[in-house]
Amino acid sequence: MATSDSIEANHRYVKNVIQKSKNLSDWYTQVVLKAELADYFADLKGFHVIRPYGYSIWEKIQSILDKKIKATGHENAYFPLLIPEELLIKEADHIAGFSPKVAWVSHGGKKELKARLAIRPTSETIVCTLFSKWVQSWRDLPILINQWCNVIRWEKETRFFLRSKEFLWQEGHTLHCKEEEAEEETLRMLEIYRDFIENDLAISVIIGKKTDRGRFAGAIRTYTVETMMPNGRSLQLGTSHNLGQNFTKKEAFNITYLAKDGKERFPWQTSWGVSTRLIGGIVMLHGDDSGLILPPKIAPIQVIIIPHGRDKYSEVVIDTVHHIVQSLADNHGFRVKVDWRKKYRAGWKFCEWELKGVPIRIEIGPKEVEQKELLVVRRDTGEKIIVPISEIDDQINLILQKIQKNLLRRSKNFRISHTNRVKSLEQLTDVIDNQNGFIIAFWCGDSKCEDDIRERTGLTSRCISIEPSIEIGSCVCCNKTGNYELTLGKVY
């Protein structure tokens, strides 16, 4: 039998997480490991295992987002993992951007391959090869495809979920007759991401357009969804690209369609994606010194029920728990789990489920049964609420909604309180000396100024506003007319 010593050791293991405010990076790693979201894999740096609890969060994300992607007319498909080098290099900017990060397959079985194959870092070049076969006439357009898969990018610095050599994602790929349709699609998917990240993941974000420096390799315009980490740094959570005709044009994949007017034309293309990085964002944004705090909409377990009594549960407690589970789970579809384990004390269980970020804990013992009231504890605020058993369904529903809203509000307040507007480089330097976060400034649009700001301050452009700014100021760097409202920040 496991000794009580080893259980106590486990207890300490679960409990002791470094303070989030003391060392965000270590806190993050500890929470990911201790909550069993992910693990390292052998000595293979940058490759991580997503453990069942972490993966179940990904399944929730997939399930919600997949519905939204399908509701806007997209269908899922699966494209090959490997890309012949000659295809990957067809779009010049694309290969220039990705070649430092590509993993190459040299051998198939015992034989060396005649031409090496890239493991997809993204699938534009694969998809285009197929699009050129599938598209003949305007009747074949639009093509609206999405793929859930793994990709590899040979990153140097890696961190669970936030940046790893292999990650899981969805990548949408669409093809349209008209330029404006492609732009509409790009913005439609950006909005789906924004809505999903804010309303389902409870993460407050900014959206905007990337500057030339931040554009996806091969895109004409890249839009981004970014949030602010607790250290004030920026985390890019999703991007949506208008690829124009860069890939479809003659010199690249030469995809043409017969237009209504009888002419051969090149279609317009988009691609867009979010990845398991979202899980990293959730951990970073919402968690506290006790561990994870999961937004109810994507929490694998929304309610953890902890019956009192370590050695033996009284029959009335067992009956009441079954009754509550049936009502909450079977009748109302809440995701409920009961922790019947006898080897741990209630206090230990509280710690563990707090660490795992379950939004609501219900405690129930003989006293609660007798008084027909339950103790309900909110993970986000620690608030303890006495709820009559007869009202439990409605109350749980209400409290889950409150938690969801509260997490978004917190995240929004933090972002806004860490966003400053500046008019000059001096002001900018002052601000960043005192507070990390986003800085909004007018900008002339010249990459030189962007580079200049970066060199002087370490700040990079996160995005510019999508709509032209109504107000116009002078460029924070060169003082010329600043048509763009630029958001600057440090990258996580």
Next chain:
Amino acid sequence: MATSDSIEANHRYVKNVIQKSKNLSDWYTQVVLKAELADYFADLKGFHVIRPYGYSIWEKIQSILDKKIKATGHENAYFPLLIPEELLIKEADHIAGFSPKVAWVSHGGKKELKARLAIRPTSETIVCTLFSKWVQSWRDLPILINQWCNVIRWEKETRFFLRSKEFLWQEGHTLHCKEEEAEEETLRMLEIYRDFIENDLAISVIIGKKTDRGRFAGAIRTYTVETMMPNGRSLQLGTSHNLGQNFTKKEAFNITYLAKDGKERFPWQTSWGVSTRLIGGIVMLHGDDSGLILPPKIAPIQVIIIPHGRDKYSEVVIDTVHHIVQSLADNHGFRVKVDWRKKYRAGWKFCEWELKGVPIRIEIGPKEVEQKELLVVRRDTGEKIIVPISEIDDQINLILQKIQKNLLRRSKNFRISHTNRVKSLEQLTDVIDNQNGFIIAFWCGDSKCEDDIRERTGLTSRCISIEPSIEIGSCVCCNKTGNYELTLGKVY
């Protein structure tokens, strides 16, 4: 505009499929391509694209099977794609079996790797590396994990879904305290596969144990689910392996746990999987000269509604169609689609949806609306049924059930009528001269006899019965005591 010529060309394209009985192999390829289940990818032999219609079948398979896997206590996780060579070679039989089929990564980014990495052909070695970290005490067992992912095996002969260099699958990996628990698990998953393949995919199968020659590389026992193709050949659809302690033992991954009695022990392991090959089985088994026939339970579209009237639909028809869709889809959850396209004649649409295997077609025009009756056509039998609009929900439900049952019955009848029992090699040769299919014979258990049979007849062992045979005969090859009931067949 697409000319009527090109539409007619499409018409012919959809219609002309080679007869299944004339050339099964060509028929199969044509149906897969024309029904848009899959496509080739560039010149990369053996790598296929699963197109949206094919992928939606996979999504249905995943959705049903995933529930069954979770209902038996398994959780999903995600393990890395790449395996350091030193891990892959730890179990001797395993690497011997897989090394001819492994794709190797030599470069990450611009740099050559110090040690090359295998793309997973299966994940036992990866999973064991993690299990050895996660398991300490008997309290940590069983571990019941499943993974949905892509794998690569560098096959020489490839064919859509049935055998490709990359395929999608699920692989279960479990670890148990006791030998008998592992065996129970292995058989439990075998039964889940059998039940799923027969009752959801309507494919009649045999189940059994593989002989030594057919065992998974690294297993102590492999169980298999196999079906019979229309040419009488055998297709393996799923396998479940009892890995014993081959991977957990000291010389391999050295996974130990502290047992209840305080001793360090090696746990017992299983793994089991089915893949996108199931889609190939569905196509092969159920299809006919007009194309696919999909079992209702996994058909992405169960009912296709084709309104009459090419140029303009009358208002009563439109209203009635909306009413029927609402009733069938929104109220009863059937997967229904209406083909409103105006560019094609009804006859063309009939062909296309037959090709795509939609189980039920409903035709509706002004006459039907007036008479309050619909023409319902079964894909499996071609039977036309007049159904009063008022009874449509119940009737569709009933007909879908009938189709599901009929497909299984057909498949079962075919298998049984192509299975023969023989007592001697002479009889065996006689039978296979006249009919392809399964041959059941007694066997002594000696691999030499197996090899002998193979050399003389081209037949390989499909499986032996799981339970010991009650009757005992003499070995079909050597005439010694035949304790095993062996099923022989040719591999697809």
